[in-house]
Amino acid sequence: QVQLQESGPGLVKPSQTLSLTCTVSGGSITTNYYYWNWIRQPPEKGLEWIGYVAYSGSTYYSPSLESRPSITRDTSKNQFTLQLRSVTPEDPAVYFCARAPLETIAVVTSEVDIDALDAWGQGILDTVSS
DSSP states (O other): OOEEEEESOSEEOTTSOEEEEEEEESSOTTSTTEEEEEEEEOTTSOOEEEEEEETTSOEEEOGGGTTOEEEEEETTTTEEEEEEOSOOTTOOEEEEEEEEEGGGHHHHHHHOOGGGOSEEOOOEEEEEOO
16 A cells, blocks of 8 residues: 655745655655645635656646745655745645545646545645744
8 A cells, every 4th residue: 555655844935945755655756657746725714736746757836836836756765745935924834745546636726626636745834034
């Protein structure tokens, strides 16, 4: 059974870069045909999809976040990392990493249907403060 675990600093200063890593166990991030996602939930708001890195290494991001997010992977460590540049007071949230299969990735990117993701990390709270 695949397991995901988020890690990273819980506090970042405005205008700096938020960096979080998801470590995957029980399965490889290069296995066909899975997509490895970052999703967040701001306080008192719904889930927001940020982006993914695919089994192939390709990436895709939410247009609403413009060019701020970047997702990379380290296949030797079976990890993928989110960097969110130029954080603002609107970026505090619980950040999740999660896996989606090919069959449901289109749903994930459009409306974050939780049933479309078959494995989740527990989430990590990140705040923005000077």
